[in-house]
Amino acid sequence: MPSLGVEVRQEVPFLPKVAFALISLASLAGAVFTGLHLGLSFPSLLLRWLLLWLLALVLGFSAWRTLYLREERDLGAETQAFLAEEQAAWRRLAQFLGLA
Numbered sequence: 001m002p003s004l005g006v007e008v009r010q011e012v013p014f015l016p017k018v019a020f021a022l023i024s025l026a027s028l029a030g031a032v033f034t035g036l037h038l039g040l041s042f043p044s045l046l047l048r049w050l051l052l053w054l055l056a057l058v059l060g061f062s063a064w065r066t067l068y069l070r071e072e073r074d075l076g077a078e079t080q081a082f083l084a085e086e087q088a089a090w091r092r093l094a095q096f097l098g099l100a
Contacts, residue, residue, distance in 0.1 A: 024053065054097045061090060 028049055035045035065087070 027053065058094050058097050
């Protein structure tokens with residue numbers, strides 16, 4: 001009977017970066033198209049989009065962290081240290097973005 005395994009990689013694949021960039025650009029284009037037709041100025045429209053984008057980034061990371069990461073007790077000491085450092089960095093970023 002074949003067994004399934006999970007492989008954890010440190011590098012981020014190219015395709016998710018492209019998808020993230022395309023989704024961000026499409027949402028900006030949609031916001032500009034809609035907002036300009038509603039009479040909003042471009043700077044206020046850009047600020048509103050940026051705040052919503054930052055909120056989505058923080059919520060998306062929180063969902064990923066909560067739903068998709070394994071329990072740290074299942075990992076080796078080196079991976080636990082890496083995840084602790086990553087979590088601290090994202091916590092600082094989330095606090096900064098939360099102010100926005």
